[in-house]
Amino acid sequence: MALLEVDDLSVTYSPRDGTPVRAVDGVSFEIADGEFVGLLGESGSGKSTLGNAILRLLDKPAAVSGGSVRFDGVAVTSASEEEIRPLRWAKISTVFQSSMNSLNPVITIGAQFADTFAAHGREGDPATLLDLVSLDADVLRRYPHELSGGMKQRVALALALALEPKFVLLDEPTTGLDVVVQHNILQRLRELQSQLGFAVLFISHDLGTVMEMADRVMVMYAGELVEDQPARAMMSAQLHPYTQGLLGSYADPRATEISVDYIPGRPPDLSRPQVGCRFAARCPVAIDDCSTQHPQLLPAGAGTARCLLVERAGLVDARRARSFVAVRAEAPAVDPVLTVTDAAKEYRGKRAVDGVSFELRPGQVTALVGQSGSGKTTIARLVTGVERPTSGSVTFTGGVDVGSLRGRKLRAYRRHTQLVFQDPFAALNPTRTPAYALSRPLQNHLGLSKAQARTRAGELLETVGLHPASQYLDKLPHQLSGGQRQRVVIARALAPEPRILVADEPISMLDVSIRAEILELLDNLVRTRQLGMLYITHDLLSARLLADEVLVLNEGQVVERGRTLQVIQNAQATYTQELLDAIPNPVTRS
């Protein structure tokens, strides 16, 4: 008998006013004692819902609509809350997504350990537990808001191990943390797991991390498991075309020639009945039968897969079906459109940015790489004229000193520096259509009439790949997918015909399967429109794909700069090394 047995489990959301959505559909799997299993899927695939069903934490309107979960011999799905309570935390504990909000804000960390022990009539030493995750015992006297994101995450992990559980469910435990911090926490987790021997279900959209951490990986798509294989086998031979696409979105940034795959389209609408393979519409190798026959999860390779082609031929190859190949020819020496010279910015006597110099050139991308607090965003603010440098200068083409612009002149300058934001959900007014969002800059900066602006807005949407534009002009943001929204945000940035584009982590909130698509779009726009682009990121791989030149920032100072490939291949600064090490590298796992 396995530790956890999930049998034909379905979870349905039945909102009062809306069609029911079957978010988890007939999922079966087992996890053995001490096994480390990854569950991979993009947003909306049902992976977190599945996790909540296992923990019996589903809230209305979600409910188990079929199948069962057994944990350590107890029927979790049918037991009463009082029967479940002794299981909770003593045998099955969890760390939630990012954990930023999973600690009670008004009581101390110590109190949160204490109530956990008290609820189970157990005694324990929180200081030892904190020591496991490399935290000082004085954290116990602190409140959650006094800790950094990484520290809170460590606390959450220590808390999860407090009662020595047999099973820990980790739901995106490091999303939203800095790459280096993320890397350290996951390392520690893996060590603790082999030391203490608990089983893990590790839920993530981040394939690189999952592959690196897990013994066995399950892939979920549109509510179903589509593949389940040992990590090592999946690494050398991915069965399902979806998995192949996902894995293709990773690459070693140190490689001289580099390309990444993407999967266009979006998952199906699960409130409608599904016929055929749910991935068929996005699958590059789908055949006619795929849209009419629903494939079963059948043994294949070293595990199981849900694909008609695998079933019939034993093997499919969907790799490199659609990929973004980064071509970085030696960039021509053109005059810069913006020059930053020895710029510094102080806030209350603290230097956020110190002695930074770089140029933005038309048709080229300069990447700023660094973790949060390194001064990336302050530099973006200096470039856009939102902040003035404390010393040094920011000079726009034609000798315009950006730091001294005011009023009308500053407004005129801002037309030339447009922003693409990190969160496409927050960057668009939820009550306004793309037509409106795009018309505002057109009318304000270019003085177009309403009718002209609408026509131009349509053209812009086509430019960013939303085709036909008439289908998107009058939608509201919530009717668009994350990728589509980010395209609208990019179109809006292009609207006033700027010379400079500042993109602040434009892909970090998007699903892995579509990131490369957005990068390719940005790349095209920069080359064809001769924009100077400042690309801000913490991710060296995307910098490698997009940028001609890279500046690595640490604590407000440039620690390394140069041609992207050179910097990455011969990283000198320790900080750059750390960033490189932090990139999950499934391919070279030992």
Add this chain to the structure above:
Amino acid sequence: MRYFLRRAGFFLATLWAAITLNFLIPRLQPGDPAEAIVSRLGGQSQAIDPAQVESIRKMLGTPDGNLLTQYGDYLAAVARGDFGISYTYFPYSVTHMIGQGLPWTLILVGVTQVVSFVAGTLLGAWAAYRRNSRVDSVITLGSTFVGTLPFFWLALVLIYVFAITLNWFPTGGGYGGGSDPGWNWLFFSDAFQHSILPAVSLLIVGPIGWIIGMRNNMVQTLGEDYARLARAKGLPRRRVALTYGARIAVLPNVTGFAIALGGILGGTVLVESIFNYPGLGRMMLEAVSNRDYPLMQALFLFITVGVLIANLLADLLYGVLDPRVRREEAG
């Protein structure tokens, strides 16, 4: 510590501004109270005799001199608690009149406010704890329904049913003719009888806001990750609801309550007029309709200071209850 000092400093600055505004605003108003009194005494037809106006002005002690000396005198008087003579209740001083009205208002509204807050918060928490159950529906729908009824209508219905038709309680006033105000049993029981209807009417509408606020806050906090994690930790359900739900959800209500306490005086005009209750609210109405500037000014100042003190208390209390606030202010 720094948080508390900052709050206190802010309080003093606002207090000074409020006192100053209270001094300036009546002096910017058109019209002369002395003339108004003369014309009321003599009727509309008679011409106003300047000598009469002057003598009334003397009698009322209307201030003269330039604005700055007036301001100085005013501050000194406020510090002494001297607000002059009431025009309406001549020859009583304003301070005396406020002293007369204050206990009535404080007891009636103070007690009902505290009871409303406690009851409303508990009911709201219960509704959130039993979310989507019948208890929740009854509490939520019931309070929404009662909340839509106009207060004066409710009060009039109570008077009609319990005072006029059933004759259980008096229709209004603070005490009956048979008793004299003083420390005796007869007066207390009489005053208590008179306070029941106004108190009940206040208690019907009072908790509504707290119920709805508390329920909605707590439904939200119970849906947060920390509350879900507390459930996953196997904490007993009631403990999750208290420490991880109510404890956090009550915070905005505490601020609201302190501010509501400060607003007691302003909020009693309606209830005291309907029940003809001898408190400050009714006094304010009379002061306004009689252009009794000294009384009005003193009452307005009273209200302002009340709100300010309540705000200070709310801030201080919030600092104790919510560790997050202390940090943000310090940083």
